[in-house]
Amino acid sequence: MSPTSASTPSDPFSEPAEHFNSRNDSHEAYTAWRPPTTTRHTVHTNNSLTTAEPHSLDPSLLPGGKTALSGISVRAFFLGVALGVSSIISIFLAWQQIPLWRVPFFISSLCVFHFLEFWVTAQYNTRNADVSAYLLGSNGAAYNIAHGSAVVECLISHWLAPHGYFFDPDSSRIPAIIVFTGAVLMLTGQTVRTLAMATAAGNFNHIVQTERDVHHRLVTSGIYSLLRHPSYFGFFWWGLGTQLVLQNVVCFVGFTVVLWRFFQSRIEREEKHLVTFFQNHYVEYRKKTPVGIPFIV
Numbered sequence: 001m002s003p004t005s006a007s008t009p010s011d012p013f014s015e016p017a018e019h020f021n022s023r024n025d026s027h028e029a030y031t032a033w034r035p036p037t038t039t040r041h042t043v044h045t046n047n048s049l050t051t052a053e054p055h056s057l058d059p060s061l062l063p064g065g066k067t068a069l070s071g072i073s074v075r076a077f078f079l080g081v082a083l084g085v086s087s088i089i090s091i092f093l094a095w096q097q098i099p100l101w102r103v104p105f106f107i108s109s110l111c112v113f114h115f116l117e118f119w120v121t122a123q124y125n126t127r128n129a130d131v132s133a134y135l136l137g138s139n140g141a142a143y144n145i146a147h148g149s150a151v152v153e154c155l156i157s158h159w160l161a162p163h164g165y166f167f168d169p170d171s172s173r174i175p176a177i178i179v180f181t182g183a184v185l186m187l188t189g190q191t192v193r194t195l196a197m198a199t200a201a202g203n204f205n206h207i208v209q210t211e212r213d214v215h216h217r218l219v220t221s222g223i224y225s226l227l228r229h230p231s232y233f234g235f236f237w238w239g240l241g242t243q244l245v246l247q248n249v250v251c252f253v254g255f256t257v258v259l260w261r262f263f264q265s266r267i268e269r270e271e272k273h274l275v276t277f278f279q280n281h282y283v284e285y286r287k288k289t290p291v292g293i294p295f296i297v
Helices: 017-023 069-095 099-124 141-160 173-203 230-246 250-278 280-288
Strands: 041-044 049-051
Touching: 069 099, 099 141, 099 173, 099 230, 141 230, 141 250, 173 230, 230 250, 250 280
Parallel strands: none
Antiparallel strands: 041 049
């Protein structure tokens, strides 16, 4: 007979009686509850009840897994807290006309960047939305050292030159122009990178692919019709923009050199594979679209 009502899942939080009894037994250790790897649900028919086949629960969703829901939620929580606290501090210091507002502003921009890396992946490239999509720990030590150095230089420069390297005794226009330029680069870079990830959707990956996936397609529409590697373009100019806002001289030069060398090498390596994947289609596409990073063709 055909079912007359929708399936009703069994209560996943129900526990056998012995579990409750063991909690009251001082001689037995309490084991934290874990969701079952399979669940069964009951189908109501006209005259009887039948039990359907169990549905498997992906083990990667459990704590410690690649797409652990607990890991994703914890990272989102702390990014939100860091963004809120740093934004409030930055606004307060700026209101008091204290140049150190730039440091918490930089931290808040990092929070937004890492949140968007995961959110855009989850929204448009769901099958690759795992814990590592936040890019919080997968960029290597050099990434963390670079951003830590940027904060240190800003603090030291504030101590040695409270008004900034570019202070003009007769005018505050120069540092204001530098900070404004940096903010524009940050906004432009973040916007372009986010659009690139959303447009590429399932064709985007944080890791250079050496083998073509069956779903991999050459994306040439949207922002990709203007730039060949818009996500790299976005991060390059976003990174330089942060150093202009911080008014860092040493780190600005360092970021420029390191990011240029990194993307130049990565683009060269990635395009060898893309030519192999898409052959003449990619060769023709490469001729028509620039990278947008100086001296990388």
